[in-house]
Amino acid sequence: MEEKDRKRILRIAEKRPTIMRTPDFIRARLVRPDLSSVLLEMGPSCNLNCFHCGVTCGPNETGVADPETVYNVFNQAKDAYIRSVSLTDGEPMWEENRESVGIAAQFSSTTPACIMTNGVFGETPESAEDWISFLKQNEMDFQGRSNLTVSFGQPYAVSPQNYVNINQAIAKIFPEVNPGEFLYYKIINMCNGIDTVKRINGVIRGLRSAFGTRRSEYLSDRLERVAVKVYPEQGKPIDIDLEWIVPIGRAYNLPLFDEVAPERELQPHDLYIGIDAGSCLSVSNSGDVDFGDGFAKFGRETSYGNVNDQPLSEIANSIREDKVFWVYKLGGVPFVYHLAQQVEPGFSVVGRSRFNVAREILGNADKRNSIREYLEAEKVGPAWGRYIKTKDLRVKATC
Ligand code: SF4
Secondary structure (H helix, E strand, O other): OOHHHHHHHHHHHHHOHHHHHOHHHHHHHHOOOOOOEEEEEOOOEOOOOOOOOOOOOEOOOOOOOOHHHHHHHHHHHOOOOOOEEEEEOOOOOOHHHHHHHHHHHHHOOOOOEEEEEOOHHHOOHHHHHHHHHHHHHOOOOOOOOOEEEEEEOOOOOOOHHHHHHHHHHHHHHOOOOOHHHOEEEEEEEOOOOOOHHHHHHHHHHHHHHHHOOOOOOEEEEEOOEEEEEEOOOOOOOEEEEEEEOOOOHHHHHOOOHHHHOOOEEEOHHHOOOOOOOOOEEEEOOOOEEEEOOOHHHHOOOOOOOEOOOOOHHHHHHHHHHOHHHHHHHHHHHHHHHHHHHHHOOOOOEEEOOHHHHHHHHOOOHHHHHHHHHHOOOOOHHHHHHHHHHHOOOOOOOOO
């Protein structure tokens, strides 16, 4: 199947879900490029204790990224056809992870690094300059596809001045680089709108004062995200994206979810398939590898290998051979859930979103095994065909 046909079919499926019942859809989903990015765990120890943390990181947790693991991931990324590595689930830009961030920066011209920070490192102008200089000394490639993404919003106990300090440090230390090439901000949407606009305006003012402005901001709707584009004097705009808080980890018990994602017995038809299911690998702080949305979100019981013992490309290939991965890549969490119910009639998950289901099934080695055994006598395509035939495609998935 040609790439343009594959993309066309998947685009049509978003508007006309009945196409999901065709063999073309199955092929288009299964031949998509997969496992092309890595989520690399930096925690669970963290310098903040945010109440929305989906991976339950914090100062009371133990463990940060092992530098050997970080080295092996970046060193092997090209051979494994990895296009980018995100340093996430914990704080990269603090002393405990300095060595790991240095390694990521050194490799960033061959394997783009996405450094996801909470901005604490910008506490003073000096601390911000120290870290940005450190990235420069380690030759962080800020003119390719690497980026520094600063998360902010109500849950972060971080002063707005930190963002000003970070911008000023970048303007001073990387004067030759257009900030829109590598600097992103991401506001966590708490579904309640409290002071979101005020916070965004504060960040816009900080960006303008560091990088100047050549036109007013521009607000756009992109799928589920709203982006503000801030136009500096030079180059591409700097994006401020909106990310929805997810009801898992420490956030699970937040009362605000009682309305938007009430706890209930979930069923496969309630859950989103996810357009990019199967696109990323998760690597734990000690090198264990799984597919999906991060070890901390799926649980820690399962691993296909460790990057410190085995090449990442080999581990990725063993994932590609696993039919549980095919199921996930084809139909995301809803299809995994459907098969778990075929194996164990009456099985159900009580929760708020597909992440609870993913953790319950994909985070459980026995459950994965029983789906694997079921698939010994069953082909993935026909199983999908039977599942999707019973689904009322007029009803939109809600979580
Ligand atoms: S949300 Fe980020 S900064 Fe906050 S505790 Fe979790 S990992 Fe740390």
